[in-house]
Amino acid sequence: MPYTIIPKESIPALRFPKSDVLPEGEARKERAEKLYKAMLLGNGYKVKVKIIFEDLEGIKAVETTVWETSEDNVLLKGGVNLPVHAVRDVLL
Secondary structure, three states, X not given: OOOEEOOHHHHHHOOOOOOOOOOOOHHHHHHHHHHHHHXXXXXXXXXXXXXXXXXXXXXXXXXXXXXXXXXXXXEEOOOEEEEHHXXXXXXX
């Protein structure tokens, strides 16, 4: 899937789809596991990951450190929030 890499500082200006970009079931479970691992890597080792996500204009990616993840949001380094339902994949 082609995507555009953007700086994390651009994320607050983006508009995201209202529904989840992944089908229910295994894909969402795998996304949650990858986000949790990314959070552990970010907090423990300051490792950056690539998050591929979708906004209303298309597919984008950001390379950053994940500080926290919840059921609804991913908190990135610098206090930037990304909605979980917009995340397509996390490359560890």
